[in-house]
Amino acid sequence: MSVLLLTALALAFGVFLGFVAIKFRVEGDPIVEKIDTLLPQTQCGQCGYPGCRPYAEAIASEEAEINQCPPGGEAGVQALAELLGKEPMPLNPDNGVAEEGPAMLALIDEETCIGCTKCVQICPVDAISGAPGFMHTVLDVYCTGCELCLPPLCPVDDCIIMVPVEANIRTWKWSNPEAVGAVL
Amino acid sequence: MNKLWRFNGGVKLSGFKSLSNAAGVKRPPLPKRLYLPLQQHIGAPAEALVEVGDKVYKGQLIAASSSFISAPVHASSSGTVVELKKHIIAHPSGIAEDCIVIETDGKDEWHSSISALSNPDALDLDELRSRISEAGVVGLGGAVFPSGAKLKPTRSIDTLVINGAECEPYITCDDRLMRTRPREIIRGLLLLRRLVNPTECIIAVEDNKPEAVQHLRRAIDELKSEGIGSVSTVRVVAVPTLFPAGGEKQLIKVLTGKAVPQRGLPYEVGVVCLNVGTTAAVYDAIYEGKPLISRLVTITGPNVKHAANYEVPIGTPVQHMLDIAGADDTGGGEQNRLIMGGPMMGHVLPNAQVPVVKATNCILVEPKADVVPTTAMPCIRCGSCADVCPMHLLPQQLYWHARGKAFDKLDHHNLADCIECGCCAVACPSKIPLVHYFRFAKTEKKEFDAKAIFADQSRVRMQIREARIAQRERELEERKAKRKADRLKKKKAKAAAAAASANASVDDQDQASNGVSV
Amino acid sequence: MSDNASTSQATSPFVPSSTSVGAVMRKVIYALIPGVVLYMILFGWGIVINIILASVSALLFEAIMLMVRGRPLRMFLFDGSAVVTAILLTLALPPMLSWWIPVLGSFFAIVVAKHLYGGLGYNPFNPAMMAYAILLVSFPLQLSLWAGPLDLIAQPLTFVETLNYSLFHQLPGAMAFDSLTAATPLDYLRTQVGLGQTVEAITRAPIFGLLGGQGMEWVNSAFLLGGLWLLYMRIISWHIPVAVLASIGSISGLAYFLDPAVFANPSVHLWGGASILCAFFIATDPITASTTPLGRIIYGLGIGGLTFAIRTWGGYPDGVAFAVLLMGLVVPLLDHYTVPKVFGARTDRGNQ
C-alpha cells in the first residue's frame, strides 16, 4: 500500500515538474544570437574568426569548440556550456590565455605616430580617429582592448601601447568575502 | 498620541550613546591643512574654481556645482590653496580622488560675501531654493543627496519629515544638535515648509533621546509664544528605538504607515524627508548666509578620552580629530580600527589621513584588539535573517546566489532593494558576513551590466563598421560595373560609328586598348 | 598600509552576531528535555540508553567525517547539530532496541544523509528522518515493536536490565519480550480497522489514554511545551508548526466528521503519534525546510496532509518521516515561487 502511495506521489511530482518545465521553457531567439550575446564582443579575433559574430556562427554550426575565446575567460566558457548543454572545458591555450587584472586600453603615443592610418582601418569598433598623415588617437570609451592595432601592425615601435584602466570609486568593486576565510 | 506603524523586522541594539552625548559641542583648533574632496555628495563632482597659490577665505566658493544633482564646495577656513591633487578619501576602497588642499592661516577670516540676510522670510521660493543649493547643503544623515534637488517635489506633499531618529549605536551628533540648537532646527524646518508646503511637519526622534524631544518641544512653545503661527503644524514624535528606524523608508512607514515604492522616492507617497542636521544647515544658509563648511562629528569609542561631539570644519584630517579627542592612537590607525559612521552601516577608513567630509557623522575608534575574528559557518537556512530584514528580503537566498554570482536569481530576489542595514548579519547564527556578500554582488552586478552595455555598444559599432565596409565595397562594385557599362555603351556607339565609317582596323585597336584598361 | 588595506575590506555591520549555530542547537536540545524525561518516566529506561548510544556514535561519525573531509573539527563537532539529529532519530525509534540499531541509525544520518551530501547546511533531506526511513525499510520487525507504557506493564525493567537487553539481548528470568511491548495507538488503530472493528470501539482500548495515547499524550504535551518555548525564543517561526498541526487536525477532523466509524478523531492524530514532535522539531529543521514564510506554510500543510494519508492508507506505524522527506523534494520549488513581496513592491512591476 505505502509503496503504491509513494509511487503515486512520485508520479504526481514528476508530472508537476514536467509541466513546470514546459510552461516555463524559454522560447528563444535563434541560437546564434544567444551565443553572440555571451561573447565579450572584444572583436579581437583570437578565436580564429574575424570577430565574435562569426565565431558565434561557427559554434552554432558545431564547427568550433566553445573554449576558443580568451577574453571571455573560463566564465565565458561556462556560460556557453550552460546555454548549449555541453560540458565546460578549459580554454584552448592555442587561442591565448585569459588575462587577469584590470582591463587594458590602447594608447597611441602622439609624438611617434606617423599617421599611416593602418590602425584606423583595422580597429573593429572604429575607436581610432585620425586622418592620413596626421597624429591618431584612441577614443577610450570605445576601445575594446583587442590589441589588433599594436605593432607589428603599427609600423612604429612603442607607438601604440596597452595601458591599464585607472581605478576610481565608481568602478571599484568589493572583494569576494569568500577570500576572507569563511568555512562554508 | 498619534498612531504609529511598524516596519518588518529590525534589531534591538545596545546604544553606547552615553559615551559621547554627555558633553556639549566642542570646537577643535584648526588643522594645518584642509583636504576638500570635489565629490562629497551623490551626483556629479564639483568643478574646482581655484588654482594653486590662490588666497581663499572662509566660506568662499572654491568648486562649483556641475549639474542639477551636484553640490558646490566652500573653503572651510581662510588660507592658501597649496595643492590640487588626488588624496585618499573616506571610501572603503582607499582610492585617492581629486581634492583641493588649503593651508590654513589660522585667522579663520570670513569671505566678504558672507553676511546675514536682512529679511530672509521675504525671499521668494526660487531664491530660497537656489540659496540652499548654493550653500552646498546635502543630506547630513549619511546619504549626502543634494538637498536642493529634494525641495522641488512634483506632486503635493502631505508630510514633511525631519529625521532625528539616529538609530545607529554610538552616534550622538543629531542628539546633541537637537539639544543645542532646537530653535534653529525648527526655524530651518519652517523654511523647508514654505518650499514643499506640506499639511503637517513631523520631527521624529527615537525614544532613547528624551532630552532632545524635550528641547525641541520647548523650542516649539517658545516660537509659538513669539508669534510664529506656522510652528503649530510641527509635531515632535518619539518613535520606538529599533534599528533601522532612522532609515528613510522605515521612518516614513512608522510615521505615516505608507510604504515608499520599490526603488522609488518618498515624494511618491507625498513625503519629503530630511535629516535634522540638514535642517540646521538650511537655517545657517538662509538666516546667516553661511554655506555648509562644518558639521557635528561624534568622535567616540571605548578608549577615546574626550569622546564627544565636535564642530569640525569639512576637510579636517581624521588624524587631527583623533589627537584632539585623545583617541589612544599612535598614528595611522595602527592600533585602532577606524569606522566612519555607525557600527551597523559605517565603513572602515583606509587610514587616518582621510578628511572629514559632509557625510561624516561619526568616527568610531575601535581598538583592534577588541575585534574578535569570527569564522562563518554554512548557512543553516534558519531564516533569522529574513525575520529581521526591514525590506522583506530573503538574505539567505540572496547569499546563496551572491556566492554563485547568479545575477538573474539575485534580481528575482530583489538584491537592489537591500539597504545594507546589517540586521541580517547581526541575526545570523552562522555569522555569515551577509552584507559583505551583498555589496560584493552589487558591485559585481554593476560591472557585469556595464560590460553587457559595452559589449552591445561594441557589437553595434562592429556592425556599423561592417555595413560601412560592405557599402563601400558595393559602391566600388557598382562604380566598376557602371564604368564597364559606360565603356560597353561607348564601344557600341563607336562600333556603330565604325560600322558607319566601315573601318575594321580601328575597331581592333580600340578593343586592344580596352583590354589594357581593365 | 597593507594591513589597513586588508582591514578596510571588512564591511559593516561591525556589531558581532549575538547568536551562533551552537546556541540555536543547544536551545533545541533544552526544549526536548522535558519530553524525554517524561518519556523515560512513562516508558522506561530504553529511550535514555538509545539517546546516549545514538548521540555518542553520531558525534563519533561526525568527527570521522569531518576529518576525512578535512573540515575544521572543533567548530563543527560542537555545533550541536549531530546531537539534535541523534535525539530526533531516537525519538522516532521504539525505545526497546538492540544497541546496533541506534548506532546504525546515526551512521545513516550523519555519514550518508548529512556528510555525503556536503555536511551541515547542504543536506537536502532531514538526516534523522532519512536514517529512520532506511532503518524502517531494512528492519521493519525490530522497528515495529514498541515498549508499552509502564503502567500497562506488569513488571517494568530496571536500568541495568534494560541496558542488558540493549547490549546482549537478554531479558531477566523467564520474561518474554512480548510482555514489554504494545502496539502504538496508531498501529493498533490501523490493524483493528483492518479487522473490521469500528474506530469508536477501538479507541476505547487502554493504550489510547485520554487524548490519544496512554503515556504518549503526556510526552507529546511536554514536547508541545518545549516547542512553544522555542517559538517564544524565536528559534523557530510559527509558520511550520501551525501549518502542520492545522492540517493534520483539520483533515482528520473532517474525515472523522464524515465517517467516525472509519476515521479516528483528531485528538488521536494530534496526540497519538509524532505529530507534535514533527510540527515543532522535525519539520522545523531549518536546513531542509522551506525558508520563505509562505513556503513554510505550504510545506507544513503538505507534511500534515501526507502524514494523515500515510497513517490512514499506508503500511507504516507513523507517516511523519515519509511526509517530511517527500515535502523535502518540493522545497526548492516552494522557495522559488514564494519569494515575499519586497517592501514597497509596485503592483504593476510584479516580482520577476
Ligand code: SF4
Ligand atoms: S576571441 Fe575575440 S573575437 Fe573571438 S569571440 Fe572572443 S572576443 Fe570575440
Ligand code: SF4
Ligand atoms: S540567518 Fe544566517 S544561517 Fe540563518 S538563514 Fe540567514 S544566512 Fe542562513
Ligand code: SF4
Ligand atoms: S542588509 Fe539588506 S538583506 Fe540584510 S536585513 Fe538589511 S536590507 Fe535586508
